[in-house]
Amino acid sequence: MDFNFTEEQRMLIEAVDKFGQKWQDKGEEIRERTLKEGVFPRDFWQEFADQGFIGALIPEEYGGSGMGLFAQALILETLGRYGLTSAMMMLTAMDALCVLRGGPDELKQRYLPRIASGEEIWAFAITEPDAGSNAFRMKTIARREGDKFILNGQKTFITGVDVADRVLVIARSMTYEELKAKGLPKVGGFNVLIVDPKSPGFEMQELNTEGIEGLRQWTLFFDNVEVPAEDLVGAEHAGILPMFNVLNAERTLAAAIGLGGIDLMLKKAVDYANERVVFGDKPIGAYQAIQHPLAEIKAESEAARMLVYRAAAMFDEGKNPNDIAPYANMAKMLVGEISIKACDRAIQTHGGNGFDRDYGLIQAWVNTRLVRTAPISKEMILNYIAEHVLGMPRSY
Numbered sequence: 001m002d003f004n005f006t007e008e009q010r011m012l013i014e015a016v017d018k019f020g021q022k023w024q025d026k027g028e029e030i031r032e033r034t035l036k037e038g039v040f041p042r043d044f045w046q047e048f049a050d051q052g053f054i055g056a057l058i059p060e061e062y063g064g065s066g067m068g069l070f071a072q073a074l075i076l077e078t079l080g081r082y083g084l085t086s087a088m089m090m091l092t093a094m095d096a097l098c099v100l101r102g103g104p105d106e107l108k109q110r111y112l113p114r115i116a117s118g119e120e121i122w123a124f125a126i127t128e129p130d131a132g133s134n135a136f137r138m139k140t141i142a143r144r145e146g147d148k149f150i151l152n153g154q155k156t157f158i159t160g161v162d163v164a165d166r167v168l169v170i171a172r173s174m175t176y177e178e179l180k181a182k183g184l185p186k187v188g189g190f191n192v193l194i195v196d197p198k199s200p201g202f203e204m205q206e207l208n209t210e211g212i213e214g215l216r217q218w219t220l221f222f223d224n225v226e227v228p229a230e231d232l233v234g235a236e237h238a239g240i241l242p243m244f245n246v247l248n249a250e251r252t253l254a255a256a257i258g259l260g261g262i263d264l265m266l267k268k269a270v271d272y273a274n275e276r277v278v279f280g281d282k283p284i285g286a287y288q289a290i291q292h293p294l295a296e297i298k299a300e301s302e303a304a305r306m307l308v309y310r311a312a313a314m315f316d317e318g319k320n321p322n323d324i325a326p327y328a329n330m331a332k333m334l335v336g337e338i339s340i341k342a343c344d345r346a347i348q349t350h351g352g353n354g355f356d357r358d359y360g361l362i363q364a365w366v367n368t369r370l371v372r373t374a375p376i377s378k379e380m381i382l383n384y385i386a387e388h389v390l391g392m393p394r395s396y
């Protein structure tokens with residue numbers, strides 16, 4: 001379906017289409033290699049970056065293309081149609097945005113060009129064993145000692161640390177008890193640090209997760225990891241503030257990736273259904289039991305696409321993060337739910353072949369299903385909508 005894109009957006013989509021066509025047959029191989037050998041396809045990433053695709057959120061003065069969130073969303077959505085998106089694209093883009101929003105300028109000058117040029121891939125670490133949905137309970141702490149921070153604690157479920165050059169770590173700057181004693185607000189008392197995973201005292205242990213898009217998850221242990229003071233993002237004790245608007249961008253990008261995935265699932269299902277003949281000479285695609293669920297997914301996904309684009313456009317217009325959040329959250333939740341349905345229907349349409357890895361559906365199921373849980377769960381989004389959009393009491 002057509003959308004009222006600008007000429008610039010059309011050209012961008014065309015460029016991503018070309019890139020997607022070139023790499024589409026390698027998607028499965030890339031994921032398998034990353035998962036089994038821990039080797040991330042740097043040639044793929046480099047070509048992606050060379051086209052300006054990873055630096056859309058990074059202004060030109062820092063080496064990016066400065067096209068904005070709508071453009072970054074279109075890039076990932078389009079790439080999703082080729083089954084080529086990687087969580088590292090979303091994580092790196094959101095980390096770059098955090099550095100951009102948090103500063104200081106010296107930090108932006110140092111790291112943003114490296115991200116935009118494809119030289120560095122970044123992971124993101126906020127989740128802890130006792131602080132998943134409630135990040136405020138985190139215990140990992142980074143205290144300043146002269147010209148460095150000393151990082152201690154643990155993170156878990158952190159994606160792609162084995163292939164990342166840096167990890168953006170959200171830590172406390174003081175314990176919760178110290179924060180309370182000082183009468184500081186809940187959002188105070190955080191330090192956001194750029195951490196080199198090769199630093200002494202930085203250990204990682206692989207989790208037994210199924211892996212998303214070929215990427216493994218890790219528990220990280222920080223034992224007196226020294227981080228240079230100049231690798232602090234934003235102000236000391238207030239580092240979490242730049243994160244807030246970044247989360248809207250993260251949710252919008254997660255939704256954009258999902259939109260591309262839905263289109264891919266629909267295409268696979270329709271192509272198969274129109275070919276496969278089981279009874280008489282009609283393909284299974286002629287049966288309404290096969291058609292209707294796919295048609296419903298198409299209608300729902302076009303509606304969700306409007307939400308994704310609205311959230312992205314509001315972000316680029318510099319709207320208040322609190323005004324963007326309802327759209328970004330709803331977009332992420334709806335796309336997540338429709339993606340699950342789309343993948344399930346694509347599997348069902350393929351009969352037994354839906355379980356054959358060669359058709360690429362059963363692997364996609366794990367990636368798709370994850371969206372209901374991460375980066376934010378469906379329940380936490382519904383909590384947000386009930387409380388902040390509908391004005392109902394907080395339930396927890």
Ligand SMILES: Cc1cc2nc3c(=O)[nH]c(=O)nc-3n(C[C@H](O)[C@H](O)[C@H](O)COP(=O)(O)OP(=O)(O)OC[C@H]3O[C@@H](n4cnc5c(N)ncnc54)[C@H](O)[C@@H]3O)c2cc1C
Pocket residue numbers: 124125126127129131132133134156157158159160209211212217370373374375376377378379380383396
């Ligand atoms: C494959 C994978 C990759 C990941 N990658 C990263 C990463 O790169 N970086 C990172 O920091 N984290 C990552 N995560 C972590 C992910 O963001 C968390 O798993 C997610 O936020 C949920 O946190 P939790 O697992 O602690 O669940 P919990 O917070 O323990 O929640 C468990 C269940 O209870 C529900 N629940 C909790 N509180 C409420 C409430 N108040 N009301 C209603 N329901 C509630 C939740 O919705 C969920 O269904 C990843 C996770 C997975 C599985």
